[in-house]
Amino acid sequence: MQILQEKIRRYGQVIDNRIIKVDSFLNHQLDIELFNEMGKEFKKRFKDKKITKILTLESSGIAIACITAQYFHVPVIFAKKHEAANLALHTYQAEVYSFTKGKTYKIRVAGEYLQIQDRILIIDDFLAHGQAVNGLLEIAEQAGAEVVGIGIVIEKGFQKGREKIKRADLQLESLAIIEAIQDGKIIFK
């Protein structure tokens, strides 16, 4: 997606040739007009998938999932990452390792919000090592729901998350793919 690449190139800050900080439009300040363009693009790429729900992860997946959901006319469910008082008795859960934070955390979805007849689109802001997506896949599997696609805003191709995703058969669409970072410069695929 051209306008997304331009935003990343213009406003993305590279840290340690590994982390791309896009707080000015994606992860702290949210550029809602851009999000709408991304939502339309996801709709175009997954239009025949008969999606019934969008599944994402708090906090940074919520915004893009919500704007995108408007184009599919479906609800969003976000997996809870932080201790939630009074979640539910029956939950689906998975463990996710964060390379950025160097620790494992649990993600959870209350049992009542995913059904066996659901056709799920997973949406997330970044694909790095594939940990978060794999956690969400596990949760959908526990619910017996079918995941029909994965939509990512920025894929860090050099971290090989795509190859680590448990379901190689799934349609995985990234709106921008970063192939490499060399001397602080971002190279797109």
Add this chain to the structure above:
Amino acid sequence: MQILQEKIRRYGQVIDNRIIKVDSFLNHQLDIELFNEMGKEFKKRFKDKKITKILTLESSGIAIACITAQYFHVPVIFAKKHEAANLALHTYQAEVYSFTKGKTYKIRVAGEYLQIQDRILIIDDFLAHGQAVNGLLEIAEQAGAEVVGIGIVIEKGFQKGREKIKRADLQLESLAIIEAIQDGKIIFK
């Protein structure tokens, strides 16, 4: 707001005559069509305020802030609540006490996203004791930005948050106000 009251009455779960759990449409599964109605309503109530940014708090404020922002054509900034790697050197911060969790946490916004010329609408899902709104007000004040309104989805009137808000002069709009919970029954104002 009639349709919101109906949703709360139909799907809200009351815990200990004090907590209203609305996970099925507001805090875990997100009813995006309802969010759009709420966004339109906020626009109607704050239409002459010349708002330049919406400020909210992760995680549960993000979704409603983003959908609402579409009607104002402004970006959203969400205060970070959880440890964020690489946030920024210069941040505005405030301490917020959570009655639900019984502890104080820090909320932070990177310095570069709030300016002195900004006219801010604060959006949040719940108003209970007013702690989160006061924290956001403090952050805006540190930035020298003007808060011109506060938009809340559900106000728990019986917890008197409205009276505890530091800026009694501000326009505060709640889409549903719960006056009391009696024997598990929700009574709206």
